[in-house]
Amino acid sequence: MTTPLKVATVQFEPTMFEKERNIARLLDLVGEAAQAGAKLIVTPEMGTTGYCWFDRDEVAPFVEPVPGATTERFAAVARQHGCYIVVGMPEVDAQTNLYYNAAVLIGPQGVVGTHRKTHPYISEPKWSAPGDLGHQVFDTPIGRIAMLVCMDIHFVETARLAGLGGADIICHISNWLAERTPAPYWITRAVENSCYLIEANRWGLERTVQFSGGSCVIGPDGAIEAVIDSGDGVAYAELDLERARERRMLGEKVFEQRRPELYMELPTHTHSWNPLDFFKLYGHRPLPPGRRSRVAVAQFAPTGDVGANLARIDELAGQAAREQGAELVVFPERAVTGLDAPAAERLDGPAVARLVAIAARHGLHLVAGLAEEADGALYNSAVLVGPQGVIGSYRKTHLDASDHNWATPGEEWGVFDTAFGRVGLLIGHDAAFPEAGRVLALRGCDLVACPAALRGSLTAPHAGSKVAQNYPIPTGADPHHWHLMRARAGENNVHLAFANVLDTAAGYHGKSGVFGPDTFEFPRREVILGEGEGVVATDVDTSNLDTPYPTNVVRRKDLVAMRQPHHYVPLIR
Numbered sequence: 001m002t003t004p005l006k007v008a009t010v011q012f013e014p015t016m017f018e019k020e021r022n023i024a025r026l027l028d029l030v031g032e033a034a035q036a037g038a039k040l041i042v043t044p045e046m047g048t049t050g051y052c053w054f055d056r057d058e059v060a061p062f063v064e065p066v067p068g069a070t071t072e073r074f075a076a077v078a079r080q081h082g083c084y085i086v087v088g089m090p091e092v093d094a095q096t097n098l099y100y101n102a103a104v105l106i107g108p109q110g111v112v113g114t115h116r117k118t119h120p121y122i123s124e125p126k127w128s129a130p131g132d133l134g135h136q137v138f139d140t141p142i143g144r145i146a147m148l149v150c151m152d153i154h155f156v157e158t159a160r161l162a163g164l165g166g167a168d169i170i171c172h173i174s175n176w177l178a179e180r181t182p183a184p185y186w187i188t189r190a191v192e193n194s195c196y197l198i199e200a201n202r203w204g205l206e207r208t209v210q211f212s213g214g215s216c217v218i219g220p221d222g223a224i225e226a227v228i229d230s231g232d233g234v235a236y237a238e239l240d241l242e243r244a245r246e247r248r249m250l251g252e253k254v255f256e257q258r259r260p261e262l263y264m265e266l267p268t269h270t271h272s273w274n275p276l277d278f279f280k281l282y283g284h285r286p287l288p289p290g291r292r293s294r295v296a297v298a299q300f301a302p303t304g305d306v307g308a309n310l311a312r313i314d315e316l317a318g319q320a321a322r323e324q325g326a327e328l329v330v331f332p333e334r335a336v337t338g339l340d341a342p343a344a345e346r347l348d349g350p351a352v353a354r355l356v357a358i359a360a361r362h363g364l365h366l367v368a369g370l371a372e373e374a375d376g377a378l379y380n381s382a383v384l385v386g387p388q389g390v391i392g393s394y395r396k397t398h399l400d401a402s403d404h405n406w407a408t409p410g411e412e413w414g415v416f417d418t419a420f421g422r423v424g425l426l427i428g429h430d431a432a433f434p435e436a437g438r439v440l441a442l443r444g445c446d447l448v449a450c451p452a453a454l455r456g457s458l459t460a461p462h463a464g465s466k467v468a469q470n471y472p473i474p475t476g477a478d479p480h481h482w483h484l485m486r487a488r489a490g491e492n493n494v495h496l497a498f499a500n501v502l503d504t505a506a507g508y509h510g511k512s513g514v515f516g517p518d519t520f521e522f523p524r525r526e527v528i529l530g531e532g533e534g535v536v537a538t539d540v541d542t543s544n545l546d547t548p549y550p551t552n553v554v555r556r557k558d559l560v561a562m563r564q565p566h567h568y569v570p571l572i573r
Contacts, residue, residue, distance in 0.1 A: 003153055004238035005142055006362075007169070007196075008038035011215035011228045011235075013204035016050035023048050023070060026087075027077065033234045034081035034193050039142050042200040044215075045088040045150050045173040046101065052207040053090075056099060056127045063092040063099050067111045071104055079108045083373040084140060084149060086200070088173040089389070091116065098129045102146040103173050105138055105501050113138045117149035118158065118545050118564050124151075129473035134403065134567055137165035150174035151186050156192075156434035156491055157266065157568045163193030163255070168241045173199045175486070178463050178520060182224055187460060188487040192224040192434050194254065195244040203230055203467065213467050221245050222460060222482070228251060230466045249432050250456040252400050259397055261573045262413070263435045265442045267336040267568045274549050279444050287444055287555070289422035290542030295447070295495065298328035299512040300533045301503035304338040306351055313359045313368060316535050321362040323483025324537035326382065328420055330363045330499040332512075333428045333453040336370035341481055344373035347393055352383055360387040365418070367497075369427060371407075379408045382451050384416060392416040396424035398433050413439060421446030421542030424494075428452040428477065431498070432486055438560075441492035444544035446554050448492075450485070452500040455507035458484045471523040480528055483511065489526075490519025495540045502533055512539045517554040548564075 010029045014022040025041055033041045034142035043359040045051065048070055053059040066089075074085050084107045091102035091114070101124055116131025117124065124130075132299035137146045145163035146169070153159060153172055157404060159367050171191070176183055181201060190197040196219060203213035216227040226235040247255040257291035280286030280442065292301055298316040301308045313331055320326035336351050337343050345351040359366050365386040372381035372395065380396040380403050382461050394414025399407055424447070429435065431450055440448055462481030469475050489496035494517050502510035513536065516525030527538040542554055550556045 004236050004240055005039055006037050006236060006476045007040040007198055007217060008033035008036070008042070008234050008236050009198050009200045009215040009217055009226065009228070009267065009275060010041060010043045011048055011203060011213055012044055012232050013202055014047050014050045014543060016052070016206065019049050020048070022369055023073065027073060029086065029232065029234055029251050030074065030085055034077055034083050038083060038236060040145070040169065040198070042085045042171045042173060042198045043088060044200045044202040045175045046090060047088040047202065048087065050557045051175045052209055052402060053127050056289045056408055059090055059099065059127050063090045064104060065094050066091050066104050066114050071106055071540065074106045075110045082108055083415040084112070084142060084145070084172045086173060087565060094440040100131055103149050103171065105145060105147060107140060113148035114138060115308040115430045118150060119152045119155050119562065121151040128422060135161040135165070137162060137167045138544045141310055146170050148172045150176065153189055154491065156438055157563065157571060160287050160434060162569070163195055167195050168244045169196045169198060169239070169389060171198050173237055174524065175379065176198065176201045176212045177209055178473055178483065179212055180462055181212040182216045182218065182227060183214070184482040184487050187218055187222045187482045188484060190218040191484070192249060192432065194220045194247045194249055196220060196239050210467070210469060210571050213463065222457070223257050240282065248503060249477060251455060252429065254431065254432055257437070258433065263439060263572050264398060264440050266571045268442065269563065269565050270442045270444070271557050273343035274402065275444060275555055275557065276550060278400065286416070288417045290446055290544060292539060292541050292543065293420050294537050294573045295497050295498050295514050296320040296323045296324050296329045296535050296537035297499040297512040297514055297529065298329055298331045298425070298535045299500060299502045299510045299529050300332070301501060301508070302332065304340055304343070305342060306337055306345070309336055309338060309470050310351065310354050310466065313355070315361050316417045317358050317364065317366060320537060324535060326535070326537045328499040329535065329547055330449045330504060331366065331368040331451060332499045332501045333369035333451040334371055335451065339453055344371040344378050346373055347383060347390060352390060355383065356385045356389055359385050366405055367425065367449040367451060376407055377408045377458060379410060382427050384425065390420065394427065394445045395428060396427040396503055398430045398436065400429040403429070413443070415440065415443050415445060420540070424448045426450045428454050431485065435538055437488045441494055441557060441560050445494055447495045447497065447540060450498045452497060452498060454500055457509070459511050474522060478531065483513065483528065486519065486526065488516060489515035491559055493517045493553050495542070510561060514540070
């Protein structure tokens with residue numbers, strides 16, 4: 001392994017029906033990067049041929065086996081410069097005559113390995129089959145390399161499999177569209193798996209489809225280390241792979257803190273049937289009707305004074321009800337008992353009774369965090385209460401380093417049927433684990449409430465893109481282009497109410513918000529409390545829209561339904 005490792009991302013606009021021109025141009029760009037000293041060079045999805053094919057017949061003249069003539073041309077460059085190259089191309093399997101959307105890793109000795117796109121986008125079924133090679137990590141002299149193709153990265157499981165396989169670098173090749181880039185999902189997958197992500201995206205217009213560019217190199221902390229906005233070009237970065245091998249997210253050793261025994265749903269497919277039928281099977285826990293409602297999050301700094309904290313909760317709950325019309329308000333982690341040496345409370349004790357009284361006085365429901373004492377043990381817990389009393393509670397299952405000093409991990413997920421729909425609870429550090437939100441989605445949750453005390457950066461800005469997009473897709477500057485909790489909501493097609501502690505002196509930066517279930521809906525259905533203490537609210541819809549099959553994405557769960565769970569068994573080992 002070379003330290004630092006110089007890498008390059010190639011951005012390129014291929015032209016359909018001009019395969020030789022595309023390959024020649026890509027070889028020029030790859031050669032330029034190799035001569036500049038890049039040891040790993042990544043090119044876009046379907047860069048040899050273009051992307052928007054009508055059917056098998058139209059793409060047939062351009063498919064090739066791997067290895068084949070095209071891979072050999074790139075292998076010659078790899079041999080000459082002692083580098084590795086990722087090429088996106090349509091592959092034909094010589095034995096079956098099936099076509100695949102493939103990423104090929106090529107080194108000085110030839111083809112190292114192939115990834116066939118496992119999670120098809122809407123266009124792939126017109127000509128290609130879903131990939132059948134799994135999610136491999138290839139050991140090379142320059143590091144451990146995994147590959148994903150475009151739509152693959154929408155699914156938390158794919159990059160997680162790469163991370164668990166020891167990937168230092170995920171090479172993500174794409175034809176990304178309809179979004180300002182570098183895309184939030186790219187950033188999220190790098191951060192949650194604490195690895196580098198080299199993104200090679202195409203740009204330009206093809207058959208009315210506008211591609212977004214934004215090819216980049218993303219660090220394990222989510223920082224954009226190199227980027228190309230628009231046009232053909234090459235961008236370089238130097239990687240320190242030891243940063244990736246620390247496997248830390250927000251300072252925590254997330255891979256050591258996973259709870260695979262709680263993830264047993266991940267290899268299942270709960271949304272392949274009409275969810276309204278699936279969840280009412282045998283009359284056991286049918287989905288609640290759901291409705292339109294108003295959900296708020298509150299952001300403040302709890303202290304060690306339980307009475308003062310409850311008074312502040314009362315004040316903010318009243319503000320949310322009066323000024324925002326809120327029906328449900330989510331408060332931060334340990335909002336009741338404080339973060340430092342918390343005084344633990346019983347769920348049947350006076351502090352929770354006062355929460356119920358606050359809910360009754362303001363005519364709403366509350367979710368709030370507290371240190372819980374039960375049977376001689378302490379838990380980092382959250383409680384859901386309404387005017388009628390305690391509806392349910394949840395004990396944090398993924399403990400961070402500070403939790404381990406005092407708390408016992410929970411052993412069950414918190415899922416409750418309410419007038420707002422099916423509500424799941426997570427607490428703070430739980431949301432660092434993509435498996436947690438996924439399990440709640442698979443259990444049919446419409447809304448996830450997440451009281452949090454998360455330090456560090458959960459958001460990143462964007463300076464704006466020159467790539468033109470149709471209204472209402474944004475292209476201008478945005479202080480919250482990436483927000484981890486927006487990704488968590490969208491990838492699971494849930495509404496997510498995230499209430500974080502705000503105490504900048506202690507490293508808690510707030511950024512609380514309520515995020516909508518569709519990442520690619522613009523304008524976004526969300527509200528973010530960017531600065532200061534207070535409350536913000538927005539409308540949430542968990543209804544079935546009165547159809548036999550749900551047309552509401554929060555019930556239909558498109559991204560959950562498109563999972564390929566037969567690949568996911570390693571996630572529970």
